Amino acid sequence: NAGVTQTPKFRVLKTGQSMTLLCAQDMNHEYMYWYRQDPGMGLRLIHYSVGEGTTAKGEVPDGYNVSRLKKQNFLLGLESAAPSQTSVYFCASLAGAQETQYFGPGTRLLVL
Amino acid sequence: SQQGEEDPQALSIQEGENATMNCSYKTSINNLQWYRQNSGRGLVHLILIRSNEREKHSGRLRVTLDTSKKSSSLLITASRAADTASYFCATVSSSSASKIIFGSGTRLSIRP
Numbered sequence: 001n002a003g004v005t006q007t008p009k010f011r012v013l014k015t016g017q018s019m020t021l022l023c024a025q026d027m028n029h030e031y032m033y034w035y036r037q038d039p040g041m042g043l044r045l046i047h048y049s050v051g052e053g054t055t056a057k058g059e060v061p062d063g064y065n066v067s068r069l070k071k072q073n074f075l076l077g078l079e080s081a082a083p084s085q086t087s088v089y090f091c092a093s094l095a096g097a098q099e100t101q102y103f104g105p106g107t108r109l110l111v112l
Numbered sequence: 113s114q115q116g117e118e119d120p121q122a123l124s125i126q127e128g129e130n131a132t133m134n135c136s137y138k139t140s141i142n143n144l145q146w147y148r149q150n151s152g153r154g155l156v157h158l159i160l161i162r163s164n165e166r167e168k169h170s171g172r173l174r175v176t177l178d179t180s181k182k183s184s185s186l187l188i189t190a191s192r193a194a195d196t197a198s199y200f201c202a203t204v205s206s207s208s209a210s211k212i213i214f215g216s217g218t219r220l221s222i223r224p
Binding site: 033035041042043044045048049050056059090092093095098099100101102103104106 | 118142145147153154155156157160162163191200202209211212214215216217
């Protein structure tokens with residue numbers, strides 16, 4: 001099993017550009033999450049999903065949209081990137097509420 | 113604001129000593145989890161403690177949970193250089209069992 005994978009690993013955007021980050025998991029997990037981590041900080045929850053076709057807002061959802069059209073994929077979109085969105089983005093999945101999260105390797109995003 | 117807050121923010125100890133990190137949270141939880149993050153890497157799950165548990169052990173790790181004080185501690189005994197990393201607590205709310213919120217982390221440095 002590949003576990004949780006993220007695409008791309010690194011991306012540079014100009015202010016105002018859009019992009020989509022892809023998270024994929026092959027563990028048949030119901031729950032998936034997108035976090036951002038700024039330097040020296042903890043992870044902040046952006047959006048999460050409790051199943052295919054469902055999404056919910058986390059702590060810092062503004063400026064981001066998500067979709068969970070397939071159980072194994074969770075997409076994070078930035079419609080109009082801003083320098084404040086420069087961060088490392090982590091995706092995670094878990095099987096159930098009393099389980100542990102499995103994290104992807106992260107996507108480094110730089111917005112100029 | 114984040115649900116979990118770690119204390120101290122940074123800790124530097126001699127190899128072989130014990131390291132203790134604390135986590136405080138604000139609302140009722142379903143469970144609390146501890147994760148480790150090596151520099152530039154993703155998060156790795158260490159241990160999960162449920163709200164009805166008071167103490168849990170895993171190898172050199174000991175976690176305690178005091179729900180009356182809304183706090184948890186992570187003890188790493190006989191520290192090693194490889195333990196150098198950032199440690200995060202994450203809480204799963206009892207009202208929203210799929211929402212996982214991370215604290216700001218403790219940066220642990222082990223001096224040889």
